[in-house]
Amino acid sequence: MTIQTIPAGAVLAQETATSVEPGLRALMVAGIAAAQAEAVDRDGRFPVEAMEAAKAQRLMGLIVPAEFGGEGASLAVAADVCYALGRACASTAMIYAMHLTKVACIVDHGRGQPWQEALLRRLCRDQLLLASSTTEGQGGGNLRSSAAAIERDGGFITLDRAATVISYGAEADGVVTTARRAPDAAASDQVLAVFLKEDYTLERLSGWETLGMRGTCSYGFRLRARGLPDQVLAVPYQTIHAETMTPVSHILWSSAWAGIAAGAVERAQAFTRQAARGAGGQMPPGAAHCGKAASSLRSLRGLITQALDRYAAAGEAKALGSLDFQTAITMLKVESSELALATVSSAMRACGLAGYRQDGPFSIGRALRDILSAPIMIHNDRISANLAATSLLSTVPASLRD
Template sequence: MTATVSRPDTTPDLRDRVAAVLPVIRDEAAKIDEQAVFPTGGLAALRDSGLMGLLVPAEYGGLGGDLDDLVEVAVALAGECMSTAMIWAMHGQQVAALVAHGTERLRAELLPRIARGEVYVASVTSEKGKGGHLLTAHAPLHRRDGALHLDRDAPIVTGGEHADGFLITVRDAPDAPPDAVSAVYADRSQLEVGTSGSWNPLGMRGTHSGALHLSGRVPDHHLVGSPGQFRTVAVRTFAPAGHVAWAACWLGAARGALRDVLGLLRSPAGRRQFDLGSELLRARLARVRMDLDTMSALLAQCLRDLAGDADPEAVPVQLRLNALKVFTAERSFASVDLLVELTGLRHGYLRDAPLALERRFRDLRSASLNYANDRLLSANGTLALLDRGVSLAW
């Protein structure tokens, strides 16, 4: 992923930090999947590494990274454990929103703590009756005595039981319409946090994306963005960061799977078991590699869009960002599915096989469900009708 790194002089330090955490994440991956437990060891290593503050500006003690750096790190982490990578990447999404839209006072209070690895931030956008739709909310915000009061149920909060803080979407006021959405940051110590239900999913078992009930009050400067204007936060920062972060995790998991399969095929044992001259084997490898290169190219183009002067609300940019999420979700899963076919029952299908293709297969099945592909395809159909000139990136 060197093509996505914007500052070569910072690359060695960033890669050293990543290299230090990968062994912990790798060693923990099978256990957190088998037992459906949160990756406490991996998160502790990420806190110690400084990577929790990757997107925090240097003036607040962070690494001063950008979305290119977020992608590079997420790809590497997901190659070992997609649950841990997704937890970290979604934290990065929240940090990006706080950096770009938080009040000056909130940034001064919170960002140095994030940079020191003290605060892992979870996202609270899901709600009963609307799913994960970002731009509507039901539970209202109340303003009393210079404070923001909230009482919020969320059916899915990735890593919420273990989070130190939350970025929460709410309806701006009891009499506000559902599309007047505000975002509020809350420290865990400012809330009463209740958990319910269990987390026993097919894949992504380490994310602990269970249900939470959050209630409490925070100072009024914890509003992120203008009152009722979360749409601006979402369109300009939150959604783009989320799409590239998710895509990086899915691409990283598929890339790790291909890397491990190639290692097996090139090993002495693999050469004895597989016919490397087989046209079918080579065609399957070619298709997986082609999918990975195509996903990577689309991701790189979206990063160029977001780093340049392009308006993130422009139709071609929105089309590519939505397509990135849908295409990468579909093709990363399809790539691992094809690798399972290639390696067969012994290496691809068994749960205790060293390649861990079975785990990656289950993890990547979730990709199309994270903000449903059908919803984004419907949006892109509408956007495609608006783009009569069929604007493409060259």
């Protein structure tokens, strides 16, 4: 619960690391992530080498404003980092995307709360890794419903939560979690609370033996936490969810998925070039799929770029909560996950048996297994069903420019 001040010597170390442009630092981390990606997947272990490298490169506070010791980088810069990491190791990219989403929630909605501002300073100084706990019980991926409630215990608060998953929970330095505001509050009357490692215990409830994204170590845990009332953000979670949680997570997840797809396309292109050279310039049977994969990747990157522009414009116009923006940013997750899956599938077909194999330089197997999580992680069908009713409230444009 105690947030310490930053020693003077820590500032010099931070300035030395951040003198290198974020994209170059991301590539350094990606190189380490790529070297360990096979072992991370095979053993289902946390990508400790890559995350330690990210901390060494001062990337954990990338989007934190300079006044709190961060770099104040834009969401577009953060998306590029997720893309670079996705090309190397899907689990590393997704962990980083989830971490930055939680950081963004604190940056956007913790201003004016001394405890939250001190946390941002400590996060940048110590390069803390924040995990997310937003799903529990039978609700699964319904982020707008909580069972466990914040309870008062004298001058403290407590939370006892059976979380369906807490990705990299055992490795994180803190957990950012949703909860009901109070024991008598409705399931949708939620708050967002931040607990540091010294504030809670984790009891493992379930395993994580999955096809892909194995390194996220998304076990189920019982979270028992005790902290100060100031560790709860003052802004209702409904506002945080609409203005930051949904847009930032969907953009950063999509960027990570695009990175996975880009890595698969690279392998498909390399295979096609090698096969053509070996056949005296004659293109292999799967060459058309290589072209299709490259085209799908361009479309996917275009979707993300449009979303970044839309997010920036909506923020300037204070329209983050508008129906049009919320519909578009929510559908980004659905569209980008399906397009990323289609891209990797095309890359697999371009490589043929070489892509299907697990043991060659053109293997697409790990990328395919990882990207299969994209439509399932907060299920696309759930999102589409929720938007169906909302779509009835929107008007049909009268012209192409409306």
